[in-house]
Amino acid sequence: VDVNIILFDDFETLDAFGPVEILGRIESYTLRYFSLQGGIVKSRQGLRVETVPLMKAASDGIVLLPGGQGTRMLVNEVSFLSAFTDMVQNAAYCLTVCTGSAVLAKTGLLDRRKATSNKNAFDWVKKINEKVNWQRRARWSVDGKYYTSSGVSAGMDMALGFVSDRFGREKASAIAVSIEYVWNDDQSNDLFAKTGKSDV
Amino acid sequence: VDVNIILFDDFETLDAFGPVEILGRIESYTLRYFSLQGGIVKSRQGLRVETVPLMKAASDGIVLLPGGQGTRMLVNEVSFLSAFTDMVQNAAYCLTVCTGSAVLAKTGLLDRRKATSNKNAFDWVKKINEKVNWQRRARWSVDGKYYTSSGVSAGMDMALGFVSDRFGREKASAIAVSIEYVWNDDQSNDLFAKTGKSDV
Numbered sequence: 001v002d003v004n005i006i007l008f009d010d011f012e013t014l015d016a017f018g019p020v021e022i023l024g025r026i027e028s029y030t031l032r033y034f035s036l037q038g039g040i041v042k043s044r045q046g047l048r049v050e051t052v053p054l055m056k057a058a059s060d061g062i063v064l065l066p067g068g069q070g071t072r073m074l075v076n077e078v079s080f081l082s083a084f085t086d087m088v089q090n091a092a093y094c095l096t097v098c099t100g101s102a103v104l105a106k107t108g109l110l111d112r113r114k115a116t117s118n119k120n121a122f123d124w125v126k127k128i129n130e131k132v133n134w135q136r137r138a139r140w141s142v143d144g145k146y147y148t149s150s151g152v153s154a155g156m157d158m159a160l161g162f163v164s165d166r167f168g169r170e171k172a173s174a175i176a177v178s179i180e181y182v183w184n185d186d187q188s189n190d191l192f193a194k195t196g197k198s199d200v
Numbered sequence: 201v202d203v204n205i206i207l208f209d210d211f212e213t214l215d216a217f218g219p220v221e222i223l224g225r226i227e228s229y230t231l232r233y234f235s236l237q238g239g240i241v242k243s244r245q246g247l248r249v250e251t252v253p254l255m256k257a258a259s260d261g262i263v264l265l266p267g268g269q270g271t272r273m274l275v276n277e278v279s280f281l282s283a284f285t286d287m288v289q290n291a292a293y294c295l296t297v298c299t300g301s302a303v304l305a306k307t308g309l310l311d312r313r314k315a316t317s318n319k320n321a322f323d324w325v326k327k328i329n330e331k332v333n334w335q336r337r338a339r340w341s342v343d344g345k346y347y348t349s350s351g352v353s354a355g356m357d358m359a360l361g362f363v364s365d366r367f368g369r370e371k372a373s374a375i376a377v378s379i380e381y382v383w384n385d386d387q388s389n390d391l392f393a394k395t396g397k398s399d400v
Contacts, residue, residue, distance in 0.1 A: 014221035014379065017247070021214035021352065024245040031246045040250060045224040046231045047217070048250035050240060119380065152221065153381035179214065180319065180392040181353035182384060192380040 001028055001092070002061035006054065006084065007035045010070030013045040014152050015097040019064055019159035025175045026163065032057065036080045044068050054083050059090040066155070067098030067118060075106045075128055085109065093145045095162060097155030101148040105129040113143040118151035119192050137190040150192060157184045201228055201292070202261035206254065206284065207235045210270030213245040214352050215297040219264055219359035225375045226363065232257065236280045244268050254283050259290040266355070267298030267318060275306045275328055285309065293345045295362060297355030301348040305329035313343040318351035319392050337390040350390065357384045 003023050005016055024031050035041045038053035065084075074080055085107040088094045096104050098118040102125040104110055110129065116138040117125040126134050135141050140149040140158035142165070149158035160183050164172035176183040184191065203223050205216055224231050235241045238253035265284075274280055285307040288294045296304050298318040302325040304310055310329065316338040317325040326334050335341050340349040340358035342365070349358035360383050364372035376383040384391065 012221070013217050013224070017213050017217040017245075020245050020247070021212070024213070033247060045217075045220050047220070047233060050248035050250065120378070150380050152379035177392065178320070179352035180350050182382065182391060184382060191382060192377065 001030070002058045003029050003031050003064060004057045004061045004087070004091075005031060005033050005064045005066075007033060007041040007043075007049060007051055007066070008070045008074055008080070009042055010044050010068055010073070011041070011066045012068030012098060012152060013043045013047055015066030015068055015100065015155055016064070018153065018156035019095065019097065021179060022156060022159040022163060022175055023062075023064070025178065026167065029062070036083060044070070054087065057087060059087065060092055063088055063091045063094040065094070065096045065100040065103060067096070067100040067102070067151075071099040071103050074103050081107060091145070093147065093162070095147040095149075095158065097149050097158070098151045099125060101125060102128045104146070104148070105132045110146060110148075113146055114141045115143065115146065115148040116141045116150055117148065119190075119194055120151065122194070137193040138187060139184055139190050140187045142187070150190065156181065158187075160185065161187055201230070202258045203229050203231050203264060204257045204261045204287070204291075205231060205233050205264045205266075207233060207241040207243075207249060207251055207266070208270045208274055208280070209242055210244050210268055210273070211241070211266045212268030212298060212352060213243045213247055215266030215268055215300065215355055216264070218353065218356040219295065219297065221379060222356060222359040222363060222375055223262075223264070225378065226367065229262070236283060244270070254287065257287060259287065260292055263288055263291045263294040265294070265296045265300040265303060267296070267300040267302070267351075271299040271303050274303050281307060291345070293347065293362070295347040295349075295358065297349050297358070298351045299325060301325060302328045304346070304348070305332045310346060313346055314341045315343065315346065315348040316341045316350055317348065319390075319394055320351065322394070337393040338387060339384055339390050340387045342387070350392065356381065357387075360385065361387055
């Protein structure tokens with residue numbers, strides 16, 4: 001199974017490479033790195049990554065979309081959104097980290113579904129599409145084939161949750177131990193929710 | 201101040217990009233990515249990263265060396281070790297993650313200093329240089345300008361510890377919150393030490 005990691009300029013480095021570290025430990029998964037046009041993509045942290053054009057991705061893989069400052073542009077890029085919508089519709093699963101869920105919400109595929117996002121950018125994310133059932137308190141959310149996580153590090157907890165759902169809890173725990181990571185394993189325990197805001 | 205991240209084939213992705221996410225939030229730091237010869241370097245997780253040749257790095261920066269399977273080769277690469285030794289001697293600080301400390305130990309610069317490493321590879325690391333004061337129980341170790349961490353995720357805790365030592369605990373805590381990360385902030389509390397082995 002291909003894990004298709006979708007990158008774009010100004011993506012947040014750890015949003016992508018936290019989950020990559022975890023999903024890369026599933027023997028049957030192959031990690032592949034894409035962007036709309038292919039070529040070098042530069043992360044918010046100045047990292048330059050080589051990518052393959054999106055159109056070359058296997059259509060039945062698992063999609064992983066990080067967040068970051070670049071999503072503010074991405075939600076308005078019609079050609080990206082068109083290709084990304086096609087890809088996600090055919091994907092077995094779609095995982096987003098942080099503000100990646102804003103981009104997914106923009107496609108309409110999250111309408112009436114539960115989803116979450118970065119707690120610092122939550123109000124912006126909500127405004128992108130009010131038809132999503134946004135969860136202000138969730139380390140990560142699952143609705144059908146859609147997994148969405150809170151900010152940055154929450155992507156690792158979600159990736160372990162995804163592994164647990166597919167391969168069992170022991171496998172997820174073993175991966176956490178192998179990377180010496182303390183898994184925040186309760187998706188409903190949002191450690192960074194803004195307590196002052198109570199809608200949802 | 202330049203943070204000079206030294207990459208090599210088969211480096212462990214999160215070893216590098218966990219600390220990058222944290223150090224990238226210090227306004228006065230510039231992140232730069234190097235390898236011995238420059239060009240594309242491929243991580244263990246199939247990520248292809250563009251790098252600059254090591255000889256172009258500022259000599260007075262902060263060095264960050266990840267670990268990973270590639271360190272098994274790196275400890276025997278004379279030309280790398282020579283350039284890396286020069287770089288670290290002139291560096292303000294040197295941080296290693298996971299088996300990156302084996303490479304640093306090989307240079308001799310860690311002799312009689314406290315250091316730690318990945319708990320699964322500890323016996324291999326120790327054998328690289330027995331003159332190092334290896335700490336089997338430590339989330340991370342500090343000795344002079346040298347910071348060494350346990351496996352993979354421990355690099356993030358160490359990076360936050362480094363930020364705390366330089367800029368104060370509040371700054372480190374604020375960065376942890378901004379990336380929704382639960383900082384394991386006690387460097388002596390090794391959550392993944394092998395309890396069966398008691399030497400150090």
